[in-house]
Amino acid sequence: MWKLKGENISKSFGGVTALKEVNFGIKEGEIVGLIGPNGAGKTTLFNVVAGVYRPDKGSIYLDDENVTNLNSHQLCRKGIARTFQIPRPFPELTCLENIMVSIIGREEKIHNSNEKLKEAKKFLKFVDLDNYGNILAKNLNLIQKKRLEVARALATNPKIMLLDEVFAGLNNTEIRDAVKLIERMKNEFEITQFWIEHVMGVIMEIAERIIVLDNGEKISEGKPIEVARDPKVIEAYLGDTDV
Numbered sequence: 001m002w003k004l005k006g007e008n009i010s011k012s013f014g015g016v017t018a019l020k021e022v023n024f025g026i027k028e029g030e031i032v033g034l035i036g037p038n039g040a041g042k043t044t045l046f047n048v049v050a051g052v053y054r055p056d057k058g059s060i061y062l063d064d065e066n067v068t069n070l071n072s073h074q075l076c077r078k079g080i081a082r083t084f085q086i087p088r089p090f091p092e093l094t095c096l097e098n099i100m101v102s103i104i105g106r107e108e109k110i111h112n113s114n115e116k117l118k119e120a121k122k123f124l125k126f127v128d129l130d131n132y133g134n135i136l137a138k139n140l141n142l143i144q145k146k147r148l149e150v151a152r153a154l155a156t157n158p159k160i161m162l163l164d165e166v167f168a169g170l171n172n173t174e175i176r177d178a179v180k181l182i183e184r185m186k187n188e189f190e191i192t193q194f195w196i197e198h199v200m201g202v203i204m205e206i207a208e209r210i211i212v213l214d215n216g217e218k219i220s221e222g223k224p225i226e227v228a229r230d231p232k233v234i235e236a237y238l239g240d241t242d243v
Helices: 042-049 072-078 095-104 113-126 142-154 172-189 200-206 224-228 231-238
Strands: 002-013 016-027 031-035 057-062 080-082 160-164 192-196 209-214 217-222
Touching: 002 042, 002 192, 016 042, 016 057, 016 192, 016 209, 016 217, 031 042, 031 200, 042 160, 042 192, 072 080, 080 142, 095 113, 095 142, 113 142, 142 172, 172 192, 172 200, 200 224, 209 224, 209 231, 217 224, 217 231
Parallel strands: 031 192, 031 209, 080 160, 160 192
Antiparallel strands: 002 016, 002 057, 209 217
16 A cells, blocks of 8 residues: 555646646655756655645645545644655744644644643654753754654654755765764654655665656656666756667
8 A cells, every 4th residue: 555646647837847747646654756857846745745736637645535635734633644845944933843733733732831841852863962951043054954844744743754956056965974863764763755866866865765757747766776777867857868
């Protein structure tokens, strides 16, 4: 059974086709990468899955339940969380308060304020921000904001995490630290991960399977080594190699 599945997903904007008949499936516990050149439709697909956009055609299923017509907050409560390439914390709230927002927004309510605070601190510690609880989010640097973004998503108790370019803008040391965080997230929380990434070396190392989009269509899918050798993928990134 697929944990998350998309069938024949199509989406257009003003006559421009962003997604065309895209099919995908992700099993529970998998880390699946989503790659493709700029403008391939990756973020549009994430936005459809997360309820930002309604598909023009096709269906999204979570645990075999059709969730196509649910909005973002309903999907979040169902278990689909996402991060953004450019972190979007509440800038005037502290790190702890940012995470408390996620906890308060869950469907199951924790009525004890001390329990909420304790849980928020747990997520801050997990992303190595336990000393930043009272710091305003706007005062964090990029890697710290990305870590807070992950903590906020984790605090929603997700079944599946949509990770949008976790490593964008990071240096090599920060990337290695972020890789460890991703691996810990799978091991400690057993969360299924669907992951857009342009840092090819990292996604080829971590992802168990990779889906490739180009011009809104799925052109390849398989294990990282298989995808890396696919002529269609090579052409999508490098152009026609026979010319």
